[in-house]
Amino acid sequence: MRAGVIGASGYSGQELVALLLRHPEAELGFVGSRQYAGQSLVSVFSRFGSYPGAEALEFVAPEPERLSSQADIVFMALPHGTASEYARSFLNQGKRIIDLSADHRLDDPELYREYYGREHPHPDLLAKGVYGLPEINREKIRTAELVAGPGCYPTSIILPCWPLLRHGLIQPTAIIADSLSSPSGAGRKLDPALLFVECNESLRPYGVTRHRHLPEIEQELAKIAGQPLRIQFTPHLAPVNRGILTTIYTAPRKKCDTEPESEALKRAVRNAYDEAFRDEPFVRVLEEPNLPDTANVAHTNGLEIAWRLDQRTGRLIVMSAEDNLGKGAGGQAIQCLNVMAGFSETAGLI
Amino acid sequence: MRAGVIGASGYSGQELVALLLRHPEAELGFVGSRQYAGQSLVSVFSRFGSYPGAEALEFVAPEPERLSSQADIVFMALPHGTASEYARSFLNQGKRIIDLSADHRLDDPELYREYYGREHPHPDLLAKGVYGLPEINREKIRTAELVAGPGCYPTSIILPCWPLLRHGLIQPTAIIADSLSSPSGAGRKLDPALLFVECNESLRPYGVTRHRHLPEIEQELAKIAGQPLRIQFTPHLAPVNRGILTTIYTAPRKKCDTEPESEALKRAVRNAYDEAFRDEPFVRVLEEPNLPDTANVAHTNGLEIAWRLDQRTGRLIVMSAEDNLGKGAGGQAIQCLNVMAGFSETAGLI
Amino acid sequence: MRAGVIGASGYSGQELVALLLRHPEAELGFVGSRQYAGQSLVSVFSRFGSYPGAEALEFVAPEPERLSSQADIVFMALPHGTASEYARSFLNQGKRIIDLSADHRLDDPELYREYYGREHPHPDLLAKGVYGLPEINREKIRTAELVAGPGCYPTSIILPCWPLLRHGLIQPTAIIADSLSSPSGAGRKLDPALLFVECNESLRPYGVTRHRHLPEIEQELAKIAGQPLRIQFTPHLAPVNRGILTTIYTAPRKKCDTEPESEALKRAVRNAYDEAFRDEPFVRVLEEPNLPDTANVAHTNGLEIAWRLDQRTGRLIVMSAEDNLGKGAGGQAIQCLNVMAGFSETAGLI
């Protein structure tokens, strides 16, 4: 099985290259980059120098016709908009696609237009895209032609809410998700707001009330809850290279004013998480008193979750930590690859 | 006017020393530190070398009897528990006190016992302590014998909520405050969790549901709202040297399902903030599209506020940024000093 | 006295604006920025919101003819090349100039061509420019029409070497300077190498053997030594917002193989530093065991120096720390302004 990467010089692209070079089953067929085409991978990113097989690799121009013979599955690590064009071409040539952009995550082309400010170039592909969260959609991913890798924030919100929503333990309409992210989530983009001096020693919100990941989160949570819903989502930037820490405020569906009610709720929550993630290799529900820490998951495909029932306020608070380039992007995409190709799901990831 | 500092070697203590050395009206009477008594200020902290008057200063043991002749007002920058002992002694000798610890913030000795795990040593002082938020309590501070400097988190929450609560614009019982802080808020404490390697590249919650600042926040918000209330408060650590960024989720009291309702609410919010902070030198309510950033207030006594009404969810989101050692501790204490001593309120602070 | 700033939106420019807004004697006449012309200072950089007088300021296009009536002294905080053009125009209109670029530091237009890759646009100005190190050139600065603000690295190297070289204590031809700098020294430039993710968690050399500050360092050290010389200079980037730490390896002119010889050298070094900096408000020679730390000088115009004679190797090692935007750029420029305008040299700086 050979995998190619289009957009290999961005942060998610580099993460894919690193994971594929060390993958025990998959082979890295090509590394595509318009910017670096013709240069060797190692001359541009010397850190790959000690990876097995990296010396021989050269960046190639992202030309689907020429490249399709060199890969069975193609990863798109591109900005939204461009990804769909390439996906179309590779699909036409019978390749399977794992797209890390936002281009194939939404079911509704109207929402795409609203949040991404343009018509979707290939609305038919929206229906084709399987949302790439293996813990929830494993079976669909197995046979998918086109997997839409979830956004980094959505992964950190949907997975912790999933067990609670599908068991009806929380009110679907009262979810508030407050997230902190590394600037690496914005990609390797020449924006003054992403310069070292502007991000270091800075904590700041952005995209308040209307971040682009919002419709995707609501869409997937609504599917789980079986009803439409709106959530509150506020992202913030914090000066770390890797990591998203999300704190989610939820309202239990049942009142728990008494001790026995609280205990019953806690048991139900514990069971829901246990059932959901007991056999999942990448999701860890922490025992008290441990709380998630992005430092624990940096450079891995892990997701840490902890929850607390606040008996004073009645709220159930859920926290998660992930590496935004790992479980939030490249790691999860490789996990999808493993599912699609029938490899062990942890191959190349632990 | 001479001011002394007890606990001058901690982070808040150093901040006070820096501000007092540059203060145009106050004189720094003594710098107290059990640990460094007998050493010169500059030999321990060479950064003070270029401050006017620093060369002559030597750390002294914190002995109220000996020191009280050397200051008219004494700052306590000590851990809770010990602060009250010193406050008692200095008060007995007719000195006025600005206490940066938590020892005199709560009205109720029961709450003190519950959250600080010990009996309050001088419960009579609890009644004496004036909560040191000049924007709200300016008149009481003016004549106070004992000012209880607010906690760093409480300042970042109470000031942004004050205009909304006193005008009845939000529901007092539905406030969620999510805060990110520099580890400097924990003080210069030898705790492995505060080592560079543990904090750098780490984003993590702590004190979930029961942080010690909680009763103080609720007490002050309840006074403003005129009713008891419970809030949700979650602090997090992020790797910056200075700063607290707080995002507050509130529910407007009036529904705003229609455009005119929303516009009416926005006008009311705008007016409430304008009235509250128009003439305040340290609080800035930002114009759209600006959002608070701790980088903007680091090393100052400023507090930035921005708010957004989310028409999709109906929530009013308020964000604030401060320097936790500035407006969150030392800067605010100097602002109180200025009020108490009849100086210009911005003296030594801009 | 009114001062204007051309290039006010870069890092050095912002530093100048901050210092001028708080300056007790000078008034900020205009803030020039091609990029932000027409926008208010505070809307672009909200951190200035609490600075006295900032609210009224609006960025203006950098047009010398229109602006020259609004300032007596003009600061240039521009890239090299463009600075000289503006300097020419303002000089023609009788204004005095403090140029923070490299355009007027070198005496020799050949060296300018060699290191900056272009003909100098106004070689006559090279002769006019006074190198703006007040500790060394105070008298010339007092009456200068055109002050060439030193580079950030050169300041950290020339000042510590000055007392040693002018007393003939070290060999002029054997100096090695190894420097670490904040990426802020590179300015607010859209270069992928300056993105947060590329600088954070990275330590790396750059410009090895031929950094642009090299000829300027050699020129000024040669003047002090009274002979031509070549030095070794290696800059590195480290992830801090402010600061340069320089470690300089020198060879004493006299052998000191015996204890008495060593002691004699140490006395001579101590005296040389004492004589040079005893009365300087911004330079601190630290007592053992203290060593320079950029944290001690961040956000100040201070320069810390320490030295050690290594009796094992015979080398004299000198270390310095400065804020690259303070004593290394904006602070030093204001110090020059104070000298030129006859203000107290510390006005607005401590």
Next chain:
Amino acid sequence: MRAGVIGASGYSGQELVALLLRHPEAELGFVGSRQYAGQSLVSVFSRFGSYPGAEALEFVAPEPERLSSQADIVFMALPHGTASEYARSFLNQGKRIIDLSADHRLDDPELYREYYGREHPHPDLLAKGVYGLPEINREKIRTAELVAGPGCYPTSIILPCWPLLRHGLIQPTAIIADSLSSPSGAGRKLDPALLFVECNESLRPYGVTRHRHLPEIEQELAKIAGQPLRIQFTPHLAPVNRGILTTIYTAPRKKCDTEPESEALKRAVRNAYDEAFRDEPFVRVLEEPNLPDTANVAHTNGLEIAWRLDQRTGRLIVMSAEDNLGKGAGGQAIQCLNVMAGFSETAGLI
């Protein structure tokens, strides 16, 4: 093959645990920690939660008698002094030792006393210890009973100097090594100077002229050069979690005043590096214009090297980057294990 780790909770210890849990050939026999004995590995360090086999591990008290049956090779990740005691016990029970402390690096007990301030507890072991740099001592390591893992700084200096010294290309007596390190090199120690707030935004030298790694560096370089020598070594702290960047100033043995002389030297240097590291999996000599960057080697066992001949000064400058916990400690120790146990040298490391 089973390996045990004594001191598993420090930074080097944790690195060893991480590498051993993922090692394809070695099994982790025990994790020793006085502090955490009785607690499960994952409850203390939740990041190990997703490592294969970690769930079952519990910290054990470091008792050689009880533990020796559970490992064939034992790693010591302990402070100097204590390491030798444990080494003695495990050796007595026939175990092989890889000691990451400084206890068995020096040949001369006098030097140990001088630099470590105490008598060596088992001077006979000094003779036994093989210096654990596989690139240089591979054959001795293969059969060693006791391997002394090199210090983090020494690795970054000795490897780049080795090819130059053994071919006589540089003067052995004129080496200056200037290093920047992560505070993680100091270990998980409760020292105020290692707190986040003290290290972040700080660049500072320490241990100037007499760092403890100095005798070890000189000892090993002297062996290569075949003559006694003294070097200059200055370490600095910089705020990164992982990494050492070393810049080494050397003087070529032959003058190279003419272009042909320079070219000849460059060829000789190129050949020396090529011969030394061509077949080494972990050492990369970078092609121009690339320079080492700790970001490239963080979390790996790689060492990057680049060199430049400065024709202006005649000096040969060599730079290296490593992860101080990787090639500078834990990674290199695993590389030694691989050599000792006859595994592929890259097993578990790429």
